[in-house]
Amino acid sequence: MCAAATSKIEVTVPEGVKLPIFMDNHSTTAVDLRVVHAMLPFFTNHYGNAASRNHVFGWTAEAAVENARGQIAALLGGDAKEIVFTSGATEANNLAIKGVASFYKKQGNHIITVETEHKSILDTCKRLERDGYEVTYLTPQKDGLVTPEMITSVMTDKTILVSIMLANNEVGVVQDVNAIGAAIKAKNPKTLFHTDAVQGVGKVPFDVEKAKVDLVSVTAHKMYGPKGIGALWVRRKPRVRIDPIIDGGGHERGMRSGTLPVPMIVGFGKAAEIAKAEMADEAVHLKALRDRLYNGITSKLTETYVNGSMEHRLPGNLNISFAFVEGESLLMALKDVAVSSGSACTSASLEPSYVLRALGAGDDLAHSSIRFGIGRFNSEAEIDYVVDLVVKSVERLRTLSPLWEMHQDGIDISTIQWTPH
Amino acid sequence: MAYSDKVIDHYENPRNVGTFKTEADVDSSEVGMGLVGAPACGDVMRLEIRVKDGLIADAKFKTFGCGSAIASSSLATEMIKGMTLDQAAQITNTTIVEELNLPPVKIHCSVLAEDAIKAAIEDYKKKQAK
Numbered sequence: 001m002c003a004a005a006t007s008k009i010e011v012t013v014p015e016g017v018k019l020p021i022f023m024d025n026h027s028t029t030a031v032d033l034r035v036v037h038a039m040l041p042f043f044t045n046h047y048g049n050a051a052s053r054n055h056v057f058g059w060t061a062e063a064a065v066e067n068a069r070g071q072i073a074a075l076l077g078g079d080a081k082e083i084v085f086t087s088g089a090t091e092a093n094n095l096a097i098k099g100v101a102s103f104y105k106k107q108g109n110h111i112i113t114v115e116t117e118h119k120s121i122l123d124t125c126k127r128l129e130r131d132g133y134e135v136t137y138l139t140p141q142k143d144g145l146v147t148p149e150m151i152t153s154v155m156t157d158k159t160i161l162v163s164i165m166l167a168n169n170e171v172g173v174v175q176d177v178n179a180i181g182a183a184i185k186a187k188n189p190k191t192l193f194h195t196d197a198v199q200g201v202g203k204v205p206f207d208v209e210k211a212k213v214d215l216v217s218v219t220a221h222k223m224y225g226p227k228g229i230g231a232l233w234v235r236r237k238p239r240v241r242i243d244p245i246i247d248g249g250g251h252e253r254g255m256r257s258g259t260l261p262v263p264m265i266v267g268f269g270k271a272a273e274i275a276k277a278e279m280a281d282e283a284v285h286l287k288a289l290r291d292r293l294y295n296g297i298t299s300k301l302t303e304t305y306v307n308g309s310m311e312h313r314l315p316g317n318l319n320i321s322f323a324f325v326e327g328e329s330l331l332m333a334l335k336d337v338a339v340s341s342g343s344a345c346t347s348a349s350l351e352p353s354y355v356l357r358a359l360g361a362g363d364d365l366a367h368s369s370i371r372f373g374i375g376r377f378n379s380e381a382e383i384d385y386v387v388d389l390v391v392k393s394v395e396r397l398r399t400l401s402p403l404w405e406m407h408q409d410g411i412d413i414s415t416i417q418w419t420p421h
Numbered sequence: 422m423a424y425s426d427k428v429i430d431h432y433e434n435p436r437n438v439g440t441f442k443t444e445a446d447v448d449s450s451e452v453g454m455g456l457v458g459a460p461a462c463g464d465v466m467r468l469e470i471r472v473k474d475g476l477i478a479d480a481k482f483k484t485f486g487c488g489s490a491i492a493s494s495s496l497a498t499e500m501i502k503g504m505t506l507d508q509a510a511q512i513t514n515t516t517i518v519e520e521l522n523l524p525p526v527k528i529h530c531s532v533l534a535e536d537a538i539k540a541a542i543e544d545y546k547k548k549q550a551k
Contacts, residue, residue, distance in 0.1 A: 008433040326463055328487035332424070332432060344463045345487040352463065364460035400438055400491060402467035402483040403460060418459035421533065 006399050009333075009392040014381045019336040021382050025222075025316060025375030026169050026199060027340065031267065032224040032376070038270040039226065042263035050260045051251060061262045068269025075272040076197075076216060077207035078233050084252045085260055088230040089198045090120040092217035093163075095232050095256065096194045097124045099242025100161045100215070101133055107190065108158035114138045114146055115358040116173075117165055118196055125163075134158075142360050143309035144173030148183030155184070161192045166200030170342065170355040170371055171308030172317025174204050181212030192240060198222050198230075202275030203283065203314050208233065214240045220264065224376060225271030229264035232256075282376060287315035289374045289383050294318055296387030301394055303407070307342075307356055307369055316374035321356075321365040324404035325397045330370060333393035337386055342369035364413075424488060425522035431492035436499050439481045441469050451478075453545025455537040464490045464530065468497060468537035470509070472545055477501050477509055482537070489527040493517050493534035506542050 013019060022030065042064060050065045052058025069080040086092045101111065113125055115137050125135040136154045140146050151162055162184050167174045177195055184193050194215040200206055201216075202223040208216060219230035234240050234255065248257025298304055303323040319342075322330065327343030342353030344367060352366035361369070372386075398404040403413050424432070441447040451471050458465040464486030471479040480498035484491045496517055501509040514531035517523070523531055 006435055006438045324485060326486050326490070328463075329432070329491060332429075332488040343487070363462070367460070367463035400435060400483055401485040402456070402465055403485045405440070405483060413460055418461070418465075419457065420459045420462055421457075421529065421536075 006396065009389075009396050011385065011389045011392055014385055016379070017381050017385050021337045021378070021386065023372050023374060023378060023382070023386065024338040024340055025373035025378075026172070026371065027373065028221045028227065029224045029375055030377055031221075031226055032271060032274060034274060035225055035267045035270045039263045039267040042266050046262070048262075050262055051249065061260075064262060064266050065260055068265045068272075071269035071273040071276075072218070072231060073233070075202060075276045076218070076233055077209055078216075079236065082233050082236050084232045084234055084255045085265060086230045086232055086256055087228060088221075089118075089196065089217045089219035090230075092219070092230045092232040093118065093120040093196055094124050095242060095245055096215040096217060097121065097128065097161065097163060098245050099255070100192055100194070100240075101128050102243035103241045104160040104192070108156075108160040109133045110136070110156055110158040111161045111163065112136045112138065112151060112154055112159060113163045114140055114165070116140055116144060116168055116171075116355045117163065118169060118198070121163055121165070121196055139358055140173075143312070144168060144171050144307075144359055145309060145312060146175055146180070148176075148179050151180060152183050152187045155187050155191060157188070159188065159191050161194060163194040163196065166195050166197040166206060167204065167314050168308070168355065169199050170353060171319045171359070172199070172314035173308040174200060174312045174314060176312070177206070177211040177213065181210075185212050199314060202272065202279055203286075203316070205279075208235070215242075220268035220271055223271045223275045226264045226267045229261060229268045231268070283315045286374055286376075289378055289380065290316055290318050290372075292380065292383050293372060293374070293387060294320075296384070297390055300387075300391045305361075305365060307359060307361055307365075318372040318374070319356075320370060320372075321361065321368040322370065322394045323365065323368055324401045324407055325394050326367055327369055329397055330368075330390075330393060333397065334370075334386075334389060337389065339373070340371045342371070343367045427496075427521050428489055428492040428523070431495040431521070432488040435482075435491060435495040437479075437481050437495065437502075438483060440467075440483065441471055441479075441481060447471060450548055453541040453543070453548065455540025455542075455544060457536045457540055458486070458533050460485065463487070464533060466490065466494045466533050466537040468494060468534075468541045470501065470538075470541045470545060472506065475505055477504050477506070486530065486533075487527075489521070489523055490530040490533060492521055493523070493530045494537060496520060497534040497538055501538060506545070509538055510542050512538055 048057025048061040050061040192214040216233040221227040307319040327341030328345035356366035514535040517531035
């Protein structure tokens with residue numbers, strides 16, 4: 001019998017591949033050099049405050065900010081005047097939800113969202129619950145999707161806001177926001193629709209008019225722009241109102257005070273412009289790499305499970321569980337490849353991924369999940385190396401796994417009386 | 422989080438992996454098996470001891486879990502070889518924590534290894550009592 005080795009495995013690094021490999025592009029992305037070049041003059045030469053109205057330094061900075069506003073609005077299909085710059089998407093999500101909840105509290109106190117949303121949505125909603133708001137957290141289907149009917153069936157005349165993300169940061173599932181927006185507005189035109197579009201914008205087609213959204217959160221660093229700059233798009237026609245959560249000099253039409261970080265905004269604008277121009281071609285490239293990764297892994301390994309819909313998914317995302325292998329131990333084997341896991345051991349809370357649990361994956365498969373986030377700068381040779389490394393590492397860890405042995409012996413591990421600890 | 426060199430060593434070159442079940446020369450009455458943890462918690466350890474003349478002559482393990490869990494059980498098999506059952510039963514998780522330099526968040530891995538040793542001894546004694 002030829003068993004896989006229990007000791008350290010050897011994997012050849014193909015020519016042209018440099019370690020470590022970054023394949024965690026849902027966490028953040030490298031800044032595109034074109035973006036860096038656009039930003040540099042605004043650190044050293046054009047360093048004026050965009051709010052300075054009485055000298056050329058201020059005017060130059062303001063013009064650059066307005067240009068960036070236009071670039072970002074164009075990517076979203078909206079108007080430049082509808083962009084409110086924030087420090088990132090966490091702030092944009094906070095501003096959208098708290099801002100709407102506060103401004104429209106006389107109209108109602110009910111908010112609808114989904115269990116698989118980002119923590120900056122869920123934790124904001126939890127805080128509002130403590131302040132007397134009512135929040136409905138929908139459980140998505142097993143494939144991660146939320147149907148329009150799931151939303152409209154829980155809408156009441158007190159529902160002021162529905163917040164549904166465009167694409168999920170863990171499983172990459174892309175919601176049909178166009179159908180969702182249409183259904184919400186058909187049921188109650190006054191109910192506002194917010195989408196956290198951080199992972200989806202610039203990756204999959206999205207348009208504020210087609211989705212009938214009122215508020216959209218975006219951030220630069222997920223689209224090859226700098227960290228520390230995001231935006232909330234706030235509809236002007238019909239006008240959507242929000243109360244600010246940061247008070248001060250009245251910047252951003254009073255919705256978000258604070259001096260604008262001009263170099264970051266310029267970079268955000270450039271990143272958005274590139275995304276708009278290259279999204280279609282890039283999606284083809286990313287999907288080809290993702291499929292190569294998926295096919296490479298699944299042609300050699302059994303008992304792997306893709307988490308979330310494969311069809312409605314970001315082109316660069318693969319979230320897959322390797323049954324009978326614990327995620328963190330696999331990450332350890334993939335130490336030259338930056339990916340992430342839904343395993344409890346990789347989280348501060350020691351709980352497995354709440355997203356995978358909401359999909360009903362079962363805790364054992366959540367512990368066994370790995371998220372690959374393929375991005376603009378990944379190559380085919382890198383994918384081939386990762387396939388080889390993943391396959392050999394999973395095979396090795398399975399030789400160490402009592403659960404794999406039981407599975408091989410035909411024992412159903414769900415019938416065993418385990419002692420949770 | 423960085424792992425200690427010892428954890429990495431045991432993870433990359435685990436000692437005593439396997440089972441006595443498939444070894445023809447081993448009489449099952451000499452073997453005690455401890456299976457602890459749960460798949461839903463992200464770690465399961467199976468530790469087997471082979472007892473001869475009152476001493477743990479050999480030990481084997483398999484672990485589903487993080488690198489620290491694999492290292493803890495690998496180290497446990499090394500430690501108990503040659504010990505009497507009483508000596509092995511007195512091993513506590515703190516010895517494993519110190520030996521592997523486990524951070525606080527990984528202490529439960531060492532606790533599981535201690536439990537696995539105790540469960541294997543218990544299983545062996547039960548078999549002998551029959």
